[in-house]
Amino acid sequence: VLDFGLRDERILTDRLRKSAVIPDGSPVVLGIGDDCAIYRPRGSADDLLFTSDTIVEGIHFERHSHKPAELGRKALTRSLSDIAAMGGVPRFCLVALCVPGWATDSQVNRFFDGVLALAAATGTVLAGGDLSHGERLFCDVTVGGSVPRGAALRRDGARAGNELYVSGQLGGSALGFATKKGKAWKRHRAPEARLALGQFLRGTLRATSAIDLSDGLSLDLRRLCLASGLAAQIVEPPRFPGASPEQALHGGEEYELLFTVREGMKVPARFGDLPLTRVGTIVRGTAGEVLLNGVPLTTLGYDHFSRARFVP
Amino acid sequence: VLDFGLRDERILTDRLRKSAVIPDGSPVVLGIGDDCAIYRPRGSADDLLFTSDTIVEGIHFERHSHKPAELGRKALTRSLSDIAAMGGVPRFCLVALCVPGWATDSQVNRFFDGVLALAAATGTVLAGGDLSHGERLFCDVTVGGSVPRGAALRRDGARAGNELYVSGQLGGSALGFATKKGKAWKRHRAPEARLALGQFLRGTLRATSAIDLSDGLSLDLRRLCLASGLAAQIVEPPRFPGASPEQALHGGEEYELLFTVREGMKVPARFGDLPLTRVGTIVRGTAGEVLLNGVPLTTLGYDHFSRARFVP
Numbered sequence: 001v002l003d004f005g006l007r008d009e010r011i012l013t014d015r016l017r018k019s020a021v022i023p024d025g026s027p028v029v030l031g032i033g034d035d036c037a038i039y040r041p042r043g044s045a046d047d048l049l050f051t052s053d054t055i056v057e058g059i060h061f062e063r064h065s066h067k068p069a070e071l072g073r074k075a076l077t078r079s080l081s082d083i084a085a086m087g088g089v090p091r092f093c094l095v096a097l098c099v100p101g102w103a104t105d106s107q108v109n110r111f112f113d114g115v116l117a118l119a120a121a122t123g124t125v126l127a128g129g130d131l132s133h134g135e136r137l138f139c140d141v142t143v144g145g146s147v148p149r150g151a152a153l154r155r156d157g158a159r160a161g162n163e164l165y166v167s168g169q170l171g172g173s174a175l176g177f178a179t180k181k182g183k184a185w186k187r188h189r190a191p192e193a194r195l196a197l198g199q200f201l202r203g204t205l206r207a208t209s210a211i212d213l214s215d216g217l218s219l220d221l222r223r224l225c226l227a228s229g230l231a232a233q234i235v236e237p238p239r240f241p242g243a244s245p246e247q248a249l250h251g252g253e254e255y256e257l258l259f260t261v262r263e264g265m266k267v268p269a270r271f272g273d274l275p276l277t278r279v280g281t282i283v284r285g286t287a288g289e290v291l292l293n294g295v296p297l298t299t300l301g302y303d304h305f306s307r308a309r310f311v312p
Numbered sequence: 313v314l315d316f317g318l319r320d321e322r323i324l325t326d327r328l329r330k331s332a333v334i335p336d337g338s339p340v341v342l343g344i345g346d347d348c349a350i351y352r353p354r355g356s357a358d359d360l361l362f363t364s365d366t367i368v369e370g371i372h373f374e375r376h377s378h379k380p381a382e383l384g385r386k387a388l389t390r391s392l393s394d395i396a397a398m399g400g401v402p403r404f405c406l407v408a409l410c411v412p413g414w415a416t417d418s419q420v421n422r423f424f425d426g427v428l429a430l431a432a433a434t435g436t437v438l439a440g441g442d443l444s445h446g447e448r449l450f451c452d453v454t455v456g457g458s459v460p461r462g463a464a465l466r467r468d469g470a471r472a473g474n475e476l477y478v479s480g481q482l483g484g485s486a487l488g489f490a491t492k493k494g495k496a497w498k499r500h501r502a503p504e505a506r507l508a509l510g511q512f513l514r515g516t517l518r519a520t521s522a523i524d525l526s527d528g529l530s531l532d533l534r535r536l537c538l539a540s541g542l543a544a545q546i547v548e549p550p551r552f553p554g555a556s557p558e559q560a561l562h563g564g565e566e567y568e569l570l571f572t573v574r575e576g577m578k579v580p581a582r583f584g585d586l587p588l589t590r591v592g593t594i595v596r597g598t599a600g601e602v603l604l605n606g607v608p609l610t611t612l613g614y615d616h617f618s619r620a621r622f623v624p
Binding site for chain 2: 044045048
């Protein structure tokens, strides 16, 4: 048993969730604990979704591992993926960037080229942010999105008997990070947020819950199960060509969507080019427990806060 | 003439403002260039305000200069002050924190104690964020707030003939930073966001424009004048006890409000304990030019991005 104390993100977020009370009548419908917070504007037909994700030099990437435009794109993708997981339409972003001394003006410009190209492609207006100088590159991207009132896909909506699906093929990002080669390396450097899929899951498929695979299937599925107070039985997920079973089960930064639907719901085999694969079932049991082919699955997703494999 | 290239925040933000086009029909009413972005939710009686502000170890503070709870409080105050400047009511915040190796669990807890205490006192729900590890402390706080639809105080609303006012006494934060002593040092470490004043300016006084003094009167007044396409004539502002005229004119991190009202509007001498002082008049002239007692005032506010005194 490892003990990270507060360096275990979950202990700290649990403390913050308990401390960050939402008063009666607050327009904040959902606070800490899902991919996005939910805000209900007075009189509006929409709920708004808010998320913030950071990339830190030396933790999420190394100085020479990504081109500047890739980094900008990835920084925005991480937050867009949270909007996708809740079925939202992204509306705007705020970019807080701390520029290190090693970065040239041209690199800063190309970083924002990457942000702006993806922002334009997804209808996300760059509406503000903050610029600072520092020793290490640090970038925090906040995205605001919208969903019809009450319709956001949440982690806590899964029910016993729901069928569990995943988009895409898993393990490519971890494989690429390990090998720095080929399509897997490109996948690691240029992941995509599944925005259209998320809106399809919410609007057409009426999915009951969803989460994006940012930290690995085993950890993110555990989070979904914990939020819903249930367990899951799974088989091996579809693998990216060349990825190991462990990379597919535990590798992070996939940004595919894991979602649940009502029993018997007809899910298409593909959404555009993207395969949708049944990987299991939500069941009653110890909250958060995941059985792979009947055997308890160890949770090994990456925890960027503790910089350690996460072992609850 | 100094040339920072992109390290001059204004050159980069000007480029981003031009690139970050807001499409017709977007719910984003106002993007880059004011204290907050403005978002108009479909059908809502409110507009929403969004701002993001960062503190970076070694740039905005040194490791031993602030207690952890003070840092947490200050990180939130900076963003709340942007909400105050637009007359908004803060609703929620997202806190992205990068925790350096030197920080103990207790320090991280006390940092969030500072955030949570101020959040509770101002009705701001801590609704999410992101936690990471890193070499340097970095914290980005996004705050969302609300104002009645169309009522946000903006930088660009000043008109020729408008009277210019400032809250409080200026220079205390710069004095405290220099001396590390007494009330001025406390003022530097624990500034206040003027939320109630901002709401009073918007609702009761019908101020025509406002900005918060985060980077110094000379720089922030120049920004207000540039946004409004006008110039200003001022006298010396009220000084914090012991502060020099230069500290009062150019010192940053005051978080007082600078605002304009229609000619002849009756402005009370105090708002609660806070003095409100007439410091000048908005006039036609070269956009952004500020005359102090008839002499052009050099803009010397601190630019955290270029880490240099800002000389346009």
